[in-house]
Amino acid sequence: MAAFEPGPAAMAPIVSGDAPGENWDRMMAAAQVGDANAYRTLLAQLAPWLRRYYARRLPPAMTEDAVQDVLLAIHEKRHTYDPARPFGPWLAAIARYKWIDRLRSLKAEAAEPLDETIGVPDHGDTVIAGSTFRQLLAGLKAPQAEAIRLVKLEGYSVEEASRATGQSVSLIKVNIHRGIKHLTNMIKAAGDAD
Amino acid sequence: MRTDSLVDRLSQDLRPVRRRNIVREALLLLVLGVVEVAAFLGMGFMRPDMPMAMDAPSFWWKLASLGLIAVLGAGVAILSADPVRSPRRGLRWMLICIVMIIASGWLIDASGNGLGDLVRRLDWVHGLQCVWKMIALSIPPAIALGVLIRRGAPTDRGGTALAAGLASAAWGAFVFVFACPSDDPLYIAVWYTVGCSIVTILGRAILMRLSRW
Numbered sequence: 320m321a322a323f324e325p326g327p328a329a330m331a332p333i334v335s336g337d338a339p340g341e342n343w344d345r346m347m348a349a350a351q352v353g354d355a356n357a358y359r360t361l362l363a364q365l366a367p368w369l370r371r372y373y374a375r376r377l378p379p380a381m382t383e384d385a386v387q388d389v390l391l392a393i394h395e396k397r398h399t400y401d402p403a404r405p406f407g408p409w410l411a412a413i414a415r416y417k418w419i420d421r422l423r424s425l426k427a428e429a430a431e432p433l434d435e436t437i438g439v440p441d442h443g444d445t446v447i448a449g450s451t452f453r454q455l456l457a458g459l460k461a462p463q464a465e466a467i468r469l470v471k472l473e474g475y476s477v478e479e480a481s482r483a484t485g486q487s488v489s490l491i492k493v494n495i496h497r498g499i500k501h502l503t504n505m506i507k508a509a510g511d512a513d
Numbered sequence: 514m515r516t517d518s519l520v521d522r523l524s525q526d527l528r529p530v531r532r533r534n535i536v537r538e539a540l541l542l543l544v545l546g547v548v549e550v551a552a553f554l555g556m557g558f559m560r561p562d563m564p565m566a567m568d569a570p571s572f573w574w575k576l577a578s579l580g581l582i583a584v585l586g587a588g589v590a591i592l593s594a595d596p597v598r599s600p601r602r603g604l605r606w607m608l609i610c611i612v613m614i615i616a617s618g619w620l621i622d623a624s625g626n627g628l629g630d631l632v633r634r635l636d637w638v639h640g641l642q643c644v645w646k647m648i649a650l651s652i653p654p655a656i657a658l659g660v661l662i663r664r665g666a667p668t669d670r671g672g673t674a675l676a677a678g679l680a681s682a683a684w685g686a687f688v689f690v691f692a693c694p695s696d697d698p699l700y701i702a703v704w705y706t707v708g709c710s711i712v713t714i715l716g717r718a719i720l721m722r723l724s725r726w
Contacts, residue, residue, distance in 0.1 A: 351530050355526075356524075387514070396665075398530035399594075401532065401595075412596035
């Protein structure tokens, strides 16, 4: 039907050096007919690609969960892959969908205490990690970006963020909630514009 | 769980899967549509003046319009239950169709009488019955589309659920056309819009939750 277009997810950015493997199409097609070895090889190769994908898009503590979430989604939805089409856009679409899903989950966790491993300041990977996420924050209102940065990236409690910014505890939670909603809309809008 | 362990667990006992087939899914919906129309008419709901009604342009207007929306909506819904396809362009086409349908309804109406008998024409008692029946008739397609979408992997769940809600609403109204005693475009524009809106809003809300993956 002419009324359809490739989804925004099909054009999710695959940054330099992250290009999907050449044989992934073939391995996924083999997995669909029950080739467990091809499937294991494929998933093992996908995991590092997904780690790099999420390292730029999510707070570090969420990366591995997101990777596993995508591997499970690929497993559950592997019948939706069409071997006549390239595997890369299909993978990128699922990774992007789960990225937005993870960002939404941050809203639900807005008031929960955070894992102390979040945002270790001088860990090398952390400097790179979340770079795309931080760029996205720049598109938010300053109080929203500040609340998300402190609580979600740097590991402050909601109370500590409140004292640091002068915003009330309730306002911190509201700004996290609204900011993340805005973030997911920005990602979707960017995809639609593509 | 470590990612390596997850990879091992997922690849152990891997079973072959049956790939999605859009044509098969479309045929399944077509069969469901035929069965629903046949069952509805078989239960004696066909309007008694059907031969006369078929001479009225408004009868063919509502039948063709609703059929078009149902086909377009179902197509958008099942095609966009694919991670790499967006329902947005399809939804825009549906919106254009709906606006053109309403506009053409007013044109048909403009050739009729004035506004004096507005309340009589709206006939709210029968109108509410129409709404109820349309909603009931939209349940089978909504369930079928829900199953197909859930089996798929839509990445714009809101858009896909909206397309499915619109398709179910138009589908229920399409089937109801065979029983609806009114050919008054005003009556149809008002009550069909009410019925279709309820199904679309509820359908989108429910199917969006069901299609989460």
